[in-house]
Amino acid sequence: MSGFLGTRAPLFPDVVVVALVVVIPLFLIGVSLAKRKRLRAHLAVMQATFGVLAVVVVAFVVWARLFAPGAPHLEGTWLHGAVYRPLIFLHIVVALSSLALGASTILRARRRVISPERPAEVKLPEGYRGRHHLEGYATLSALILTSGSGLAIYYLRYIWVG
Ligand code: HEM
DSSP states (O other): BBSSSSSOOOOHHHEEEEEHHHHHHHHHHHHHHHHTTOOOHHHHHHHHHHHHHHHHHHHHHOOOOOHHHOOOOTTHHHHIIIIIIHHHHHHHHHHHHHHHHHHHHHHHHHHHHHOTTTTTTTOOOOOHHHHHHHHHHHHHHHHHHEEEEEHHHHHHHHHHOO
């Protein structure tokens, strides 16, 4: 089935590209909520955004293995070895890292701030704050790289004509 962005891409890559673009501002909204101490909202935005992203990425990996079309206009060109393949490698590494980092950031933060006795209270304990900030910004950096490399791959596969 063809996509909706008016490029050569099938439907699934279009869905993924839109998701990669939309999640970045959503994560930045999540950070700004944390800075303004709207912590329940921070938790909700981060978890929902990360959940949707994880489902889209996993579904895309399955689709790519089973149905992705080839890229004959790239094969045999200097771009294939010098740019496209390293980009795919980088993309896979940063995508897997952001999933792992995001899941661990959420699970640890939930364990540290949501106790069964005080489920309504969201506040990272002093000793853990710095760690969460570090993990949080590392997750965001990996996500931005995932999004950027994903957009570059989309461009080379479905827009660039050689
Ligand atoms: C992928 C998920 C998450 C990311 C990327 C993330 C990222 C961040 C970042 C970057 C900050 C620092 C903002 C600043 O510069 O002040 C922050 C603060 C905070 N986060 Fe998260 N967060 C995530 C999930 C969560 C979850 C699930 C919880 C709670 C269960 C949580 C609770 C907090 C709290 C309480 C603060 C404020 C800490 C303070 O008092 O400075 N975060 N988060």
